[in-house]
Amino acid sequence: MADGITLKPQPTGWNYLNLSSDDVFAGEEYAIGATAAVSTAWPTAGLALYIPLYVSAPGNAVGIFWQNGTAVAGNVECAIFDEYGNKVATSGVVAAAGTSAPQYVAFASPVQLTCGRYYIALMASNATQTFLAWTTSAAATNVNRMLGVLEQTGLSAGLPASFTPVTSARSLLPICGISFGPSSVAI
């Protein structure tokens, strides 16, 4: 069998998040036996998680969002990094606001994302801040490693222009995503 071209079309969403057709952690979380995502305190102030994301069709990224849990505190930054670890778009460091609801931040200018592999990064400056997140599972630990999730600490002032990640020995997958569209409308 020769090396081939793989061009199986797949759905692409207007909102890319961890459980969308583009990021597809939904299937893995189901297989792992994760229960529903729940409000979860951020484990360490200044921690950032870098979550793999695949953009399957070019698009006009207009904003970014995350799901706050039952308590908000401090600041949050959510950003897109390319596969080489360079920040290409960000919410900026903003105060967490609104419990049990998505928090959306429009980019200062829309960003054209081409097909390919990215990371979506999420940082909270305060360990009291909560996010809607999966924390799996009964049979396994450090699930983030199996999913390609990376992390970096000491970033309370904001995500870096270029990341220097280390192993993410956790089982924590917060829900966050990118909004595409011709216009910026909060989800």
Added chain:
Amino acid sequence: MTYARNLQQTYADAGDPDRFATSTISPESEVANILISHNVGAGASGTWPVASTALFFPFTVTGNADEAPRAYTGAIVMNGAAVSGNIDVGIYDPLGNLIAHTGSTAQAGTTAPQRINFATPVQLKPGRYYLAIAMDNITGTTVRWAPTAQTARGAGVRSLASFFPLAASAAAWVGTTQAYVPWVTIVENGAS
């Protein structure tokens, strides 16, 4: 002409998702979907089915054939509640030729991921491959799923008895009769 991966690609579709870690349960794996569609349930610790039997799971490195290859630095096995003996993880081409493997490695660390690096990162071009794993005993466990062997075979899973450590040619492999899908991933980033 070879193109860099992804960021220069502006065509409308670059194929299935890939996210730096390709596992037996990720979208790039043929067997992943049957775990959901057959309602197999959550992964759980389970002993290796037959000592020295190797299992081969088909997966795809997505992208166009003229894209640059992707470099995988190692494999991670999610060990179950007991560890024993040795494991070997490797990658085969569609004809059963060994491309890379970790070599026999003592299984270590219960209910946790065990990373084992390849001697050198292995470069894989877009195409079809098999992710292989073998264990030399039936006391060691992995976090695994247990679809029926029939459904696993239908997803293209193959097996080969008396094949530890993984050898150069797996051309004698057959459709699996094992109802065992261990959680194994190959990763690109050295920090994973």
